[in-house]
Amino acid sequence: xxxxxxxxxxxxxxxxxxxxALEAGGIAYEDCAREQGAEALIADLDGRAGGRGAFAxxxxxxxxxxxxxxxxILAYLGQAHGIAPLALADRxxxxxxxxxxxxxxxxxxxxxxPVAMMDYYEDQKPEAARAAAQFRGGRMPKFLGYFEAALGxxxxxxxxxxxxxxxxxxxxxxxxxxxxxxPQRMAAxxxxxxxxxxxxxxxxxLDGIKAYLASKRRIAFNTQGIFRHYPELDAA
Amino acid sequence: xxxxxxxxxxxxxxxxxxxxALEAGGIAYEDCAREQGAEALIADLDGRAGGRGAFAxxxxxxxxxxxxxxxxILAYLGQAHGIAPLALADRxxxxxxxxxxxxxxxxxxxxxxPVAMMDYYEDQKPEAARAAAQFRGGRMPKFLGYFEAALGxxxxxxxxxxxxxxxxxxxxxxxxxxxxxxPQRMAAxxxxxxxxxxxxxxxxxLDGIKAYLASKRRIAFNTQGIFRHYPELDAA
Numbered sequence: 001x002x003x004x005x006x007x008x009x010x011x012x013x014x015x016x017x018x019x020x021a022l023e024a025g026g027i028a029y030e031d032c033a034r035e036q037g038a039e040a041l042i043a044d045l046d047g048r049a050g051g052r053g054a055f056a057x058x059x060x061x062x063x064x065x066x067x068x069x070x071x072x073i074l075a076y077l078g079q080a081h082g083i084a085p086l087a088l089a090d091r092x093x094x095x096x097x098x099x100x101x102x103x104x105x106x107x108x109x110x111x112x113x114p115v116a117m118m119d120y121y122e123d124q125k126p127e128a129a130r131a132a133a134q135f136r137g138g139r140m141p142k143f144l145g146y147f148e149a150a151l152g153x154x155x156x157x158x159x160x161x162x163x164x165x166x167x168x169x170x171x172x173x174x175x176x177x178x179x180x181x182x183p184q185r186m187a188a189x190x191x192x193x194x195x196x197x198x199x200x201x202x203x204x205x206l207d208g209i210k211a212y213l214a215s216k217r218r219i220a221f222n223t224q225g226i227f228r229h230y231p232e233l234d235a236a
Numbered sequence: 237x238x239x240x241x242x243x244x245x246x247x248x249x250x251x252x253x254x255x256x257a258l259e260a261g262g263i264a265y266e267d268c269a270r271e272q273g274a275e276a277l278i279a280d281l282d283g284r285a286g287g288r289g290a291f292a293x294x295x296x297x298x299x300x301x302x303x304x305x306x307x308x309i310l311a312y313l314g315q316a317h318g319i320a321p322l323a324l325a326d327r328x329x330x331x332x333x334x335x336x337x338x339x340x341x342x343x344x345x346x347x348x349x350p351v352a353m354m355d356y357y358e359d360q361k362p363e364a365a366r367a368a369a370q371f372r373g374g375r376m377p378k379f380l381g382y383f384e385a386a387l388g389x390x391x392x393x394x395x396x397x398x399x400x401x402x403x404x405x406x407x408x409x410x411x412x413x414x415x416x417x418x419p420q421r422m423a424a425x426x427x428x429x430x431x432x433x434x435x436x437x438x439x440x441x442l443d444g445i446k447a448y449l450a451s452k453r454r455i456a457f458n459t460q461g462i463f464r465h466y467p468e469l470d471a472a
Contacts, residue, residue: 050385052329055336065325068332071307076328089301092312093288096304099338100291106342107353114350115366117343118374127363130351138354149286 003029004061006041011225012177012218014105015058017070018077020169023212024203025083031217033057071098074166084165094160094167097150101170104143105226108181111135112228121223121230132233136185140178144193147171151195157202164206171196172203177227181234188236239265240297242277242290247461248413248454250341251294253306254313256405259448260439261319267453269293307334310402320401330396330403333386337406340379341462344417347371348464357459357466368469372421376414380429383407387431393438400442407432408439413463417470424472 003022007015009031022029033041041057048054054068060076067073075095078084084094112121114131121128151171154160159167175196179186190197203209212218221227239258243251245267258265269277277293284290290304296312303309311331314320320330348357350367357364387407390396395403411432415422426433439445448454457463 049382051389053385054332055339055379055382059332065328066332067328069335072328072331072335075331092301092303092308095308095311096290096295096302099305099308102335103291103342106339110346110350114346115363116370118370127351127366130363134352134354143291146285146291149289153287 001028001063003027004032005029005058006032006044006061007058008041009033009038010219010222012173012221012227013058013225014070016219017101017166017170017173018058018060018073019217020173020209020212021074021077021083021166023217024164024166024169024206024208025077025081026208027077027081027083029060034217069102070170071095071102074098074170078166084167085160090160094165097147097159097167098170100143100146101174104139104174107135107139107143108177109226111233112230121228125232128230128233133235136182136235140182140185141189141192143174144178144189144196147174148193148196151199158199164203168199168203169209172200172209175200177221180221181227181229183229184234184236237264237299239263240268241265241294242268242280242297243294244277245269245274246455246458248409248457248463249294249461250306252455253337253402253406253409254294254296254309255453256409256445256448257310257313257319257402259453260400260402260405260442260444261313261317262444263313263317263319265296270453305338306406307331307338310334310406314402320403321396326396330401333383333395333403334406336379336382337410340375340410343371343375343379344413345462347469348466357464361468364466364469369471372418372471376418376421377425377428379410380414380425380432383410384429384432387435394435400439404435404439405445408436408445411436413457416457417463417465419465420470420472 005018007013045054052066054066058070058073059066059068060073062076067076085091111131112128114127115124151159156162158164223229241254243249281290288302290302294306295302295304296309298312303312320327347367348364350363351360387395392398394400395407459465
């Protein structure tokens, strides 16, 4: 069976958290809009309206219907493919981590789109500068500190148990994304999060991830995605 | 068994989505910080750091560990107490709805705190005015239209199946919250969402919700919560 993933074709964005888990797990998928274009994605999304459609991408076509939202998709894949623990308490904890990551991703997007989500960054640069200052100084270390502590709750090499889960691939992407977005700030503080950085490197060394990062399937970070590098928003 | 819910004591906020489901289901819970104060909440949250703690309230103490985030808590309660369908495809769809509601709630918060989440509204009023305009004109009808269409996917009176689920109590809160926050705008457009408004009224008539709304346990909407009424941010 090959899953059909629907997400914007030109960016990593929220879809990347799903792609990374699929790639790390060697799970077959078609990245539909990368093959058919953004128009096909919009047509598919609109075509499902009024039924059990999604509000927005990413969503995954599965034998059990459309699954929307990163954490929901990863919870599905975790159970279906064993890329997450199966005990209820473990699944709930992991889902809480994924939802905290989703909250961080929303705040990251808000840095460059604080007042007008549907307008361009260039139309809200002073507001973005103010949002970025608070993000760098307060929210970013708060989130990273939480993830560092979460990693400390497990004696092993991974977020949970003795093998990787989709929680690890998502934390990898947080580190990679923030390094691209705010390189000065990350360089200044990442020494405070040794477990998180070591985890990033460990995920980068997984066979499936190594192959993915070296392939054309990995879209480069760019200023259309969620993590965006605008030098004027960065500072140590 | 009595659940222990941890959330800020003076506001409805995100915790209200959990309270409503518990009240509608007649499920026993202690609203810990309402009895012990916000300091107790902060102490409890901090005391769990380094273990499997939460990033932020709300979280629920269950026999299966701490569960954080509204959608995660409601998914747990849904299965444990039959206040949601049990089939996998149904649970995934409902979880997608709850996560869409969470996205809307985050955007609602962003209206009054667009550039500085940790500062006061009064420190970001011009930016909030701009954020509110786009929310009223674009995002708010887009979300409400999505929920209206979702209700149309079920021939019955509820979001899913033939009885209420936590999806219905959450949609009730969206209508109630937006009516408080943006009364002029809601009055102007709510006629476009007849199924959603009828659902709101149906939930308000559930025995558990009727009793809750008439009790002191229902905190009044106020300008410390997520849905805030600032007249200068409203317009038809």
